[in-house]
Amino acid sequence: GAVVSQHPSRVICKSGTSVKIECRSLDFQATTMFWYRQFPKQSLMLMATSNEGSKATYEQGVEKDKFLINHASLTLSTLTVTSAHPEDSSFYICSALPGTGNYGYTFGSGTRLTVV
């Protein structure tokens, strides 16, 4: 079935540095990628939607200059958390469309970001 590889699975970074998270579709072309953020014991909140070759669409309240999304190819989308602060510590997960099976949505395995 469709697979989205998300890396890294865990990352610890110092406050003020930037962190890049990659989501790569391994066996299909992902025209659309969704990026979610999940705080402990809470739901997945959509941060942005990216379409290959165009600028990402951010949800209300999400700082586009802080969370840079690049979807330069049909198989790779990246989320860069710039100038990270402890409050950015969270679980980030991507979901790609169209996948095969699962009615189109293929999730990455998630990245647990800790900013110290």
Added chain:
Amino acid sequence: AQKITQTQPGMFVQEKEAVTLDCTYDTSDPSYGLFWYKQPSSGEMIFLIYQGSYDQQNATEGRYSLNFQKARKSANLVISASQLGDSAMYFCAIRGGSNYKLTFGKGTLLTVNP
């Protein structure tokens, strides 16, 4: 805009028994899709079952079935013969409109007791 409401923060069930996880939704789109996902402590999102708004029959996938009551706008997940490995967070989600965004509920933490 779409909205999902899951009113059960936590549920307990004995192994081998059935359990129902509640989900109600709100949408103005005539065409929509309802999803259930399982999220174990590892964080991955595991697709369980899907119900389309025009599907005439309730969806079933192995031990999972969806009790779809369109008039009540509810899409409850039924897990039969619970197993210890079913212990996890369960999220209901809705896709509506042309942007294919998924909106998730707050989730229900299911604990299966031996």
